[in-house]
Amino acid sequence: MIKVFQKYQEIIGDWQLFCEIIQQPAPQYLRINRLKTTDITFQELVTRYSLPVNKTDLFPNLYCWSDDRHSAGETILHWAGYYYIQDPASLLPVLALNVKPGESVLDLCAAPGGKTLYLAEYVGSDGLIIANEPVPVRRQALQSNIQRLAATNVLISSYDGQSVPEKNKFSAILVDAPCSGEGSRRYVDKTPQELSSAEEKKLTGRQFQLLFKAYRLLQPGGRLIYSTCTFNPAENEAIIDRLLQNTDAILSNIDTDNLLNAAINSSDSFDKISLDNGVTCWNNQQFNPTLEGICRCYPHHLNSGGMVFGLVRKPVSN
Amino acid sequence: MIEGKSVYLVSRNISYPAGWKFEGIGLRVARLTTNSFKPGNRFLQRLGKTITRNIIEVTPGELTALLERKEIVPGKVRNCERGFVAISYKTVVVGCGFWSGDSLRSQISKGLAKIFPLEQLI
Structure with a gap:
């Protein structure tokens, strides 16, 4: 276990799960920018650009990035402000x-x-x-x-x-x-x-x-x-x-x-x-x-x- | 709103906090030049699909060349007058270009080419 977190053992409800997850890299999540687009339009763009993303069980405006070779920040849609990595x-x-x-x-x-x-x-x-x-x-x-x-x-x-x-x-x-x-x-x-x-x-x-x-x-x-x-x-x-x-x-x-x-x-x-x-x-x-x-x-x-x-x-x- | 040599788009009905010094507000629409103005890349991206004239849809190869700062002769040009135009890729506006009447050159920030590998333009 990472030493710096040991002191939190007593305050974290599910300590075992915490220890397991904290050592794994987190997925990259994309939040749709609703100042610029709608969820439906974004879904169309995902298809048109073959964006390597999956829907998650989390927020309806959130996708999960699924390409290990590149970052979600390296796309035209990110450049054009259709989503924010969050x-x-x-x-x-x-x-x-x-x-x-x-x-x-x-x-x-x-x-x-x-x-x-x-x-x-x-x-x-x-x-x-x-x-x-x-x-x-x-x-x-x-x-x-x-x-x-x-x-x-x-x-x-x-x-x-x-x-x-x-x-x-x-x-x-x-x-x-x-x-x-x-x-x-x-x-x-x-x-x-x-x-x-x-x-x-x-x-x-x-x-x-x-x-x-x-x-x-x-x-x-x-x-x-x-x-x-x-x-x-x-x-x-x-x-x-x-x-x-x-x-x-x-x-x-x-x-x-x-x-x-x-x-x-x-x-x-x-x-x-x-x-x-x-x-x-x-x-x-x-x-x-x-x-x-x-x-x-x-x-x-x-x-x-x-x-x-x-x-x-x-x-x-x- | 005009601030220095730039024009900014700001939401209506905003009440500014009194006595508050601010560094910037809103989306930059254009930069004013001596006789004209140059549209901002982000503003053109914001307009997106609502642009019906002076927009050029480019192919992956053409976009790659533009981002390498090459002047290109695009395959399809319709409803374009000489001057600044929007460059679109797979229907998404990526930024501003200059159409001379014969060729197109990019006005998109050099940063875009650095941000992602060009081979990703599939």
């Missing part, structure tokens, strides 16, 4: 935010844009996504993906977490925080390294600053999703716990049945899958018991990467 677990936080057509949504750490562009589909042409990314090289990738997928409702800004102006308040915010990336293990041919305590302290400090800033940017009654693609509770539950201690924020339970209903096509598969809950104790630290309402999607749940996310609300009377 991990299915990364679609869950977007669904959990449950944005509405016409809504303005802030995506605080937007690059490379997979979740941003999925949000853009949901808010539609009357809505707006403000995609913020402070790192120039990552912002370039974000801009390139926005152009490739032809989104006309995404605005790019470059504030660092602390300098975002607070004049505007939002009803919905996504904070997909920079993290140690343990959940991407199956996509990168590299064993994740254990963070030193100094590195972890620096990273978690940054994560909390971002979440705290996002909370200040919320309208009363607004909601935000805090997500990372790492399993470490210090980067997830502990961050939200600090917010709950320092503000009037409320952690909402995520309706995982609804999420999985949207995520999974086949009712047979749906019966077999359930996401793990958040943890309320880690390294002798007790968290707010409501943090059990966080969702932990491990690679064995959807045969994907990993994603941990929680839904935070600001009370109306704030």
Whole structure:
């Protein structure tokens, strides 16, 4: 077993399955770009281009790439923006935010844009996504993906977490925080390294600053999703716990049945899958018991990467 | 919306956040030149099948040659005037070209040729 994951044995529901799956490379998944095409047209293009893909039991807008020799990024249809290569677990936080057509949504750490562009589909042409990314090289990738997928409702800004102006308040915010990336293990041919305590302290400090800033940017009654693609509770539950201690924020339970209903096509598969809950104790630290309402999607749940996310609300009377 | 020398397509009814500095918005439609404009590759891709004139459907061999930056004489050209045209492959618009009246040259980013092996154009 990969050493860095050993410490999670007690918090991962199906440890054996996790160990088995985490060491295998993940399939490449394609999300249809509904800003540009429809599922039916895309299916026709798949046939015309003999695209080596299969439908999966997962999201109806998702295909699985089946050619080992080439990447799904090496096709005309990818170049022309008909699909985005995206991990299915990364679609869950977007669904959990449950944005509405016409809504303005802030995506605080937007690059490379997979979740941003999925949000853009949901808010539609009357809505707006403000995609913020402070790192120039990552912002370039974000801009390139926005152009490739032809989104006309995404605005790019470059504030660092602390300098975002607070004049505007939002009803919905996504904070997909920079993290140690343990959940991407199956996509990168590299064993994740254990963070030193100094590195972890620096990273978690940054994560909390971002979440705290996002909370200040919320309208009363607004909601935000805090997500990372790492399993470490210090980067997830502990961050939200600090917010709950320092503000009037409320952690909402995520309706995982609804999420999985949207995520999974086949009712047979749906019966077999359930996401793990958040943890309320880690390294002798007790968290707010409501943090059990966080969702932990491990690679064995959807045969994907990993994603941990929680839904935070600001009370109306704030 | 015009930003610098480019024109961008932005959704209607967008209310911009007040006091927010932004680096870009929307889909680039065209780059303005002294007397004219050059359509953006991504904008032409977005228009796709709605383009009915000034579009040239190319064969795999022709597309390969275009991506190698060669000027070609396409087998089929209909309803095309001299100037910028859309290049289409298997009915998908891949980008912009310049039709001189006799020959076609690619205006597609050189990046496309680097992205995938040309032998995949089957």
